[in-house]
Amino acid sequence: MEPSLLKQLVESAGAITDGFKLTLRTMLRPTVTEDYPDEAPHFTERYRGLHVLQRDEQGLEKCVGCFLCSAACPANCIYIEAADNTAERRISAGERYAEVYNIDYNRCIFCGYCVEACPTDAITHGHGFELATYNITDLIYRKEQLLANPPAADNSSQ
Amino acid sequence: MATTPPVIPPLAPNATFLDTNELIINMGPQHPSTHGVLRVILKLDGERILGTECVIGYLHRGVEKIAENRTYTQFAPYVDRMDYVAAVSNGLGYCETIEKLLNVEAPPRARFVRTILTELNRISSHLLWLGTHAIDLGAITPLFYCFREREEILKIFENYCGARLTTHAFRIGGLQYETYDGFDQQVRAFCNQFMEKIAEYETLLTGNRIWLERTKGVGILTAAEAIDFSVTGPLLRASGVKFDLRKAQPYAAYSEVDFDIPVGENGDTFDRYVVRMEEMRQSIRIARQCLDKLPEGPVMAKVPKIMKPPVGEVYHAIEAPKGELGYHVVSDGSTQPYRIRVRPPSLINLQALDRMVRGLLVADVVAVIGTIDIVLGEVDR
Ligand code: SF4
Ligand code: SF4
Numbered sequence: 410m411e412p413s414l415l416k417q418l419v420e421s422a423g424a425i426t427d428g429f430k431l432t433l434r435t436m437l438r439p440t441v442t443e444d445y446p447d448e449a450p451h452f453t454e455r456y457r458g459l460h461v462l463q464r465d466e467q468g469l470e471k472c473v474g475c476f477l478c479s480a481a482c483p484a485n486c487i488y489i490e491a492a493d494n495t496a497e498r499r500i501s502a503g504e505r506y507a508e509v510y511n512i513d514y515n516r517c518i519f520c521g522y523c524v525e526a527c528p529t530d531a532i533t534h535g536h537g538f539e540l541a542t543y544n545i546t547d548l549i550y551r552k553e554q555l556l557a558n559p560p561a562a563d564n565s566s567q
Numbered sequence: 568m569a570t571t572p573p574v575i576p577p578l579a580p581n582a583t584f585l586d587t588n589e590l591i592i593n594m595g596p597q598h599p600s601t602h603g604v605l606r607v608i609l610k611l612d613g614e615r616i617l618g619t620e621c622v623i624g625y626l627h628r629g630v631e632k633i634a635e636n637r638t639y640t641q642f643a644p645y646v647d648r649m650d651y652v653a654a655v656s657n658g659l660g661y662c663e664t665i666e667k668l669l670n671v672e673a674p675p676r677a678r679f680v681r682t683i684l685t686e687l688n689r690i691s692s693h694l695l696w697l698g699t700h701a702i703d704l705g706a707i708t709p710l711f712y713c714f715r716e717r718e719e720i721l722k723i724f725e726n727y728c729g730a731r732l733t734t735h736a737f738r739i740g741g742l743q744y745e746t747y748d749g750f751d752q753q754v755r756a757f758c759n760q761f762m763e764k765i766a767e768y769e770t771l772l773t774g775n776r777i778w779l780e781r782t783k784g785v786g787i788l789t790a791a792e793a794i795d796f797s798v799t800g801p802l803l804r805a806s807g808v809k810f811d812l813r814k815a816q817p818y819a820a821y822s823e824v825d826f827d828i829p830v831g832e833n834g835d836t837f838d839r840y841v842v843r844m845e846e847m848r849q850s851i852r853i854a855r856q857c858l859d860k861l862p863e864g865p866v867m868a869k870v871p872k873i874m875k876p877p878v879g880e881v882y883h884a885i886e887a888p889k890g891e892l893g894y895h896v897v898s899d900g901s902t903q904p905y906r907i908r909v910r911p912p913s914l915i916n917l918q919a920l921d922r923m924v925r926g927l928l929v930a931d932v933v934a935v936i937g938t939i940d941i942v943l944g945e946v947d948r
Contacts, residue, residue: 455744
């Protein structure tokens with residue numbers, strides 16, 4: 410009995426020493442964590458975050474109100490009301506534009522189907538992710554919140 | 568109104584307050600070491616376990632029912648939400664099942680990329696298991712180390728498909744995205760450094776007396792019992808049954824790569840630890856071979872935009888990190904599945920819990936739940 414107990418003791422002590430050595434070595438290695446929220450998080454190019462409705466070079470909205478995105482959406486969270494462009498009031502380059510464009514982020518699962526479906530590349534995934542709110546009705550984002558800023562004169566609100 | 572006081576039954580003639588009876592207690596659904604919302608009802612005699620009963624369903628979202636109201640394509644992102652720590656495997660299983668139903672085959676490049684990502688996913692799932700299992704048994708450090716390496720894998724996923732957890736990486740018929748620039752280097756760099764990291768985890772755990780005492784001989788499942796309970800994955804292999812769907816019914820690119828199936832001997836918690844550690848090494852081996860052989864070519868097969876599979880049904884299973892993940896899809900010829908039934912490995916492996924913990928101590932329940940490696944999202948669906 411005695412020698413095996415001694416052996417166990419030595420083995421355990423050895424294992425623990427090895428473990429502590431590793432811990433100490435790791436303490437000397439460079440830090441791998443990021444300092445969010447003090448430091449901005451690093452997203453990759455393809456990150457699927459909050460959507461952005463794009464504009465073309467003239468500042469017109471790219472969305473032509475074709476409903477393809479809302480048809481592709483598995484969660485049924487895109488609500489669109491389309492209207493016709495007129496000569497006086499031209500919103501998009503196409504025949505129609507989205508008068509109302511809401512995305513319900515209570516339901517969105519960030520699958521990317523809307524982006525794949527869009528024929529004009531109007532809707533894209535941005536890198537926004539800070540969605541948390543105390544009021545769930547705030548999670549229904551309207552077109553004004555989703556639209557990208559106009560290209561040149563960047564003076565108005567979004 | 569005067570109420571009569573409740574009648575307290577008299578104690579047995581010789582009883583003292585030290586006498587113990589059988590005791591029934593609840594563990595969970597808010598218990599941190601049940602890994603989610605699992606409720607286990609324990610019947611105890613002192614510290615000994617006489618029996619257990621699992622109460623599940625706290626995370627039920629009706630995934631299978633949702634499928635009946637979605638088109639085949641639209642349902643694909645939902646499968647990621649079942650076993651959310653192994654979303655890539657879920658997606659692979661689903662896409663391959665529908666491909667089988669449609670009678671299309673993904674192009675070779677897609678199959679190889681799928682294999683690489685699925686193996687990385689297996690590692691990340693096992694890392695999460697290792698970290699949480701160790702923390703359940705009182706070893707806190709491995710968790711941080713495991714999450715450090717898991718982060719590397721999640722970065723590869725984010726680079727590839729734009730999401731870390733609910734990846735939705737694959738599409739029916741192939742891949743949506745071509746690999747990004749530097750994919751090869753990033754995966755290789757991960758493979759190279761990860762081998763050392765596995766050795767580090769083993770330094771912390773394998774020789775550690777506490778770890779050995781808590782895992783050796785705990786939760787034994789013999790080979791015959793494992794087969795009777797139809798458990799799969801590392802649980803089955805740790806009991807000494809050499810069965811792996813990647814070898815038994817090769818899918819994706821597994822028939823073209825070389826790897827071993829680690830098996831255990833005793834079927835105890837320690838063996839399951841050893842098997843999973845070795846599986847991570849094998850996954851690295853598979854990923855490396857796939858990178859070497861990665862063919863050029865298209866990543867998407869020709870699939871109709873509006874999918875209307877022929878009337879019929881199909882069952883297809885893959886080896887997910889936790890075991891056999893099967894999909895049984897019934898098509899009535901319309902654009903939406905008539906029925907999808909999922910065979911989740913976690914649910915079926917969990918059934919062996921009662922067998923494994925009977926006669927053990929309360930603290931061992933935590934060890935055994937950890938070693939089964941359940942994800943409640945998959946158990947409840
Ligand atoms: S990301 Fe998916 S769920 Fe969200 S709006 Fe687009 S299609 Fe719908
Ligand atoms: S965002 Fe694209 S798909 Fe959706 S309505 Fe506008 S143009 Fe059509």
